[in-house]
Amino acid sequence: MKMIKTLGIGLAAACLSAQAFAADVTIRLAHLNPEDPFASHSGAMAAVFKSLVESSSNGEIEVQLFPNGQLGKDNEVIEQVRSGIVESTISSSGGMAQHYPLVGVFDIPFAFPNIGVASRVISKDSEFGKKFIADLEGTTDLKVLGLIDSGGFFAFTNSKKPITSVEDMAGLRIRTMTLPTHETIVSSLGGQPTPLPWAEVYTALQTGVADGQMNPVPIIAFAKFDEVQKYLSVTNHIITPYIWTMNAEFYNGLSDEHKTLINWASEVATEAGRSMSRVIEASDKGLPALAQKMEVNVIPPAEQAKFAEAAQPAVRKLIEEQYGAPGTEMLDSLLNSIKEENNF
Known part of the structure; x- marks a missing residue:
């Protein structure tokens, strides 16, 4: 099993190295969902993050996006991030559970009374969010960039x-x-x-x-x-979380200026993803469209x-x-x- 995992990581590394870019810093960001920012919250988060980081870094940072599970299953990509093969990923709780089982506490049925409360609690800025993130980071050596609901109830x-x-x-x-x-x-x-x-x-x-x-x-x-x-x-x-993480060693090796930029861009991108989920739910891309079929x-x-x-x-x-x-x-x-x- 260990040999298979090592081989898988090696193949991923070979695939990714072929796409290296001549910027000072390259961030490879993977997620499971469609690339279209109007189709999923993680697509919106990735698109906004890429735009803000590249436009604000004067070409010093390039963000390469790998949507639609291109780099493997959720838990496998998290392993790639922890190993330093990939810099960042936006993951479901199902993928994260294999690396941090306590994500399962979110699964108490009917605990959240409405989406407003859920949005305030499932956040980096909430009291619980800070506690949860501190424990996850201490357990996994991952850096958490964003905490968001998985798209609604x-x-x-x-x-x-x-x-x-x-x-x-x-x-x-x-x-x-x-x-x-x-x-x-x-x-x-x-x-x-x-x-x-x-x-x-x-x-x-x-x-x-x-x-x-x-x-x-x-x-x-x-x-x-x-x-x-x-x-x-x-x-x-x-209602479960999506957790946006980055390899902690990579993050800690960035300049203070680049850390500030990434922190700011990921915060804005997370809010864009949260808003996109609400728009999709209410629009003809959400329940009204499903109700037609x-x-x-x-x-x-x-x-x-x-x-x-x-x-x-x-x-x-x-x-x-x-x-x-x-x-x-x-x-x-x-x-x-x-x-x-x-x-x-």
Whole structure:
């Protein structure tokens, strides 16, 4: 296994070195989603970051973008960043979980009351965000440039039937990220979790390996799941982070001027990505477009409470048992931050 990993990193290095640019500094930035800045939040973040950094550095820094998972699976690219093969990546919580398991604390179902609270908590500037980032950086030696939600609250899609109650989840094979917390959510609701990497999801839905999946509306839209799924049920059960990281040794080796530029550009780019998610959700690229091809239903609050009653205790128990005292303490810090922001 170690030999395979080493070979994979070597091949990535060879591929990337062929694209080297004659700038003083080159930043290779990878992400899973489309390059079009109007199609995904990470596409918007990458485009804005590249524009600001290159235009403000007088040609001293070039940013090379690798969208659409060009450099491998999410967790593999994070490994490349940690190894110094790639300088930076914008990653899902599923990819990050294999390097920093405590990202799973975000997966307590129905913890966030609305997108405003979620935006304030899932941020580098929030009290919880600072705590979370400090622990992640101390554990992984990655430098965190941005913390943002994954595109909004999650909804379920499937090819079998509308999900209107917990009972409707029974027996449905739901694709999840390779996250124990996500698997527990599905199993606690009566479904069959089917963990798969992102690159395999569309085909799995198309061929019936999985009946359905769960993701935010913007991701469902740009992934074209409406082509292989009939029903979309707006449950708003979780909202997870995307985490923008950079190789810490690379970052620390930059001049103070370049560090300031990267910090500023990544902050602006993150806010651009956050705004783009909200625009996509509300525009004809989001739910309205999906509703033209899919049968859409919204889970009412009374039914949401039943979903929460089934899933919340199961996920909390998993976090307490699997991640121990550090996980429980991080989870309680998150819940306290949500409560404080909800009273803001």
